Amino acid sequence: MSGIEWTEVTWNPVTGCDRISAGCDHCYALAMARRLNAMGAAKYQRDGDPRTSGPGFAVTTHPAALEIPRRWPRPRLVFVNSMSDLFHGQVGEDFVHAVFEVIAATPQHTYQVLTKRPGRVRRLVERGLVFPPNLWLGTSVENGAVTHRIDALLKVPAAVRFLSCEPLIGPLDIDRFLFPDSCPDGCGCRRPQDADCFECACGGACADWQPRPALDWVIVGGESGPHARVMAADWARDLRDQCVEAGVPFFFKQWGGRTPKAAGRELDGLAWDQMPEVTR
Structure with a gap:
């Protein structure tokens, strides 16, 4: 089982990564790999570049781990590569395809893949990578x-x-990504809820247009650990409000801090545990 609130179990056919932005500065996986390396854990004995990675955190594929999901007797919600990024440039295209083949062959499970490298995902799709219907794709956006x-x-x-x-280390406006397309009537409105919709060039004709949000889920959380940066409450509230207005499930994971459990998970007195519908 997993200690991550928004999943059930983790599966790591790849371990290791490299820091590429401010959100990576205090990477929990890098710190955990250092401990596992010192303990002699077999999967964490290759060291990464000390400038961007660390002990036990070199990008490493584990072909033997590909069979693990096939052995699970009941359906699970699976976070893929909590200790890596499947779309790191050092993960070969063939291995990415092998992971996707396992996902497609186990439709009883729902897989969550999180990456800081969605540009590579897009390029692989252009080269023929096919997304199974039981795979969710997310990207980390810290500010x-x-x-x-x-x-x-x-x-x-x-x-x-x-x-x-997560970690949310600055304000973030996602409204234009929730509804990126304009009204098909050409009036410029991005959704019928726009305040000036009924006064625009189409004369309110787009009121019957019902666009679906382009994002299906938003997770927000503060940084944890001894060097945690503070998350302003208004940053979290603003994202929650944008999601509520758009009808997008919102999950508030934690406030963060040196001891995250002490700060709790409530935002304005409520627990926000909304998730997309899981279809199995």
């Missing part, structure tokens, strides 16, 4: 400086597309 990842995510035909805004 407004990396919203290009959302642009890339929206070009990928995943059944569920989601954001992990």
